[in-house]
Amino acid sequence: xxxxxxxxxxxxxxxxxxxxxxxxxxxxxSRRAAGLLLVVVGIVAVLWPQLxxxxxxAVGVGRGTDLVLYLFVMVFAYxxxxxxQRIHRLQHDITVLTRELALSRPTQPxxxxxxxxxxxxxxxxxxxxxxx
Amino acid sequence: xxxxxxxxPVYNEASTxxxxxxxxxxxxxxxxxxxxxxxxxxxxLANAAGATVVRHAxxxxxxxxxxxxxxxxxxxxxxxxxxxxxxxGQHLVDDAHRMLERARLGGTDVMLASRFxxxxxxxxxxRELILxxxxxLTRATSRLEVTDTHNGLRVLSRRALExxxxxxxxxxxASELLDAIVPAGLTYLEEPATVIYTAYSRSKGQKNSNAFNxxxxxxxxxxxxxx
Numbered sequence: 001x002x003x004x005x006x007x008x009x010x011x012x013x014x015x016x017x018x019x020x021x022x023x024x025x026x027x028x029x030s031r032r033a034a035g036l037l038l039v040v041v042g043i044v045a046v047l048w049p050q051l052x053x054x055x056x057x058a059v060g061v062g063r064g065t066d067l068v069l070y071l072f073v074m075v076f077a078y079x080x081x082x083x084x085q086r087i088h089r090l091q092h093d094i095t096v097l098t099r100e101l102a103l104s105r106p107t108q109p110x111x112x113x114x115x116x117x118x119x120x121x122x123x124x125x126x127x128x129x130x131x132x
Numbered sequence: 133x134x135x136x137x138x139x140x141p142v143y144n145e146a147s148t149x150x151x152x153x154x155x156x157x158x159x160x161x162x163x164x165x166x167x168x169x170x171x172x173x174x175x176x177l178a179n180a181a182g183a184t185v186v187r188h189a190x191x192x193x194x195x196x197x198x199x200x201x202x203x204x205x206x207x208x209x210x211x212x213x214x215x216x217x218x219x220x221g222q223h224l225v226d227d228a229h230r231m232l233e234r235a236r237l238g239g240t241d242v243m244l245a246s247r248f249x250x251x252x253x254x255x256x257x258x259r260e261l262i263l264x265x266x267x268x269l270t271r272a273t274s275r276l277e278v279t280d281t282h283n284g285l286r287v288l289s290r291r292a293l294e295x296x297x298x299x300x301x302x303x304x305x306a307s308e309l310l311d312a313i314v315p316a317g318l319t320y321l322e323e324p325a326t327v328i329y330t331a332y333s334r335s336k337g338q339k340n341s342n343a344f345n346x347x348x349x350x351x352x353x354x355x356x357x358x359x
Binding site: 094095098099101102103106107108109 | 164166175179180181182183184185186187188189190192196199200203204207208
């Protein structure tokens with residue numbers, strides 16, 4: 001049963017990563033616990049495949065593989081949504097940071113005609129011209 | 133024109149930005165280029181041509197660039213008017229100057245430019261049809277009597293800069309800006325102006341298909357607001 005060994009090894013690998021907090025965004029204990037539970041359920045399902053069919057029949061699904069597929073789709077959709085939300089938040093943060101950074105250090109024109117803005121002292125900003 | 137700040141959003145416009153800036157500096161005292169993460173040296177060219185440059189480290193879109201420009205004017209200057217002006221050379225500095233004079237005379241908060249009552253040199257027909265459709269949509273949503281909704285040339289009073297907040301992504305900000313005018317209690321006028329379509333601006337500018345993205349962004353925004 002080579003496939004069982006491979007699958008269980010992969011599941012244990014995931015569990016180790018979860019416990020070492022190497023998976024980003026899995027810091028909350030509840031989410032880590034959910035991840036570990038999934039790993040345990042996965043190993044059980046690999047070792048005793050008939051068990052999935054028993055559970056499937058109990059909830060009204062014909063085959064165990066179908067139940068696993070349904071669960072997979074749900075978990076996948078959930079994680080895709082969470083990831084999309086996180087990316088959206090990150091984009092917003094980057095926008096705010098980029099704009100603030102830009103505004104904190106305007107580059108004044110080099111040489112040529114003076115076109116300094118009236119008012120506002122901006123000591124310490126990078127500029128190629130001497131300002132008094 | 134001491135109390136005016138011209139905001140030029142720049143994204144990879146190395147071939148035109150220096151000319152645009154030096155043309156502007158002939159009539160205006162202070163030009164700020166908001167470099168939206170260009171990687172072709174546009175920022176340095178603008179700087180060398182005499183513009184103050186504010187740099188976005190990454191590309192955020194024209195709406196964000198204009199918003200940064202507005203914030204620059206509010207925080208770093210005492211200017212009473214800001215002019216927005218595209219970097220690709222499609223506007224005339226004289227138009228901007230005339231719009232500014234007219235805004236000052238009437239105390240107008242938002243001066244918009246129209247290529248449809250003015251002059252659009254060599255505008256492709258497909259672009260004209262899409263822009264006219266955009267105008268019809270905007271007239272319906274913003275309660276504004278305007279004839280051109282996506283013209284990069286605008287004159288905005290300091291009061292308008294304080295009250296208009298641009299949050300939409302990509303190009304939808306143009307409609308967002310117009311939609312904000314009436315609720316913010318700002319006065320507006322439209323002035324005929326020229327838009328020059330060169331081979332460069334046609335290749336560099338917006339694709340017609342982008343109209344769908346804009347409509348989608350606006351629709352999503354409306355759904356959010358309705359919630």
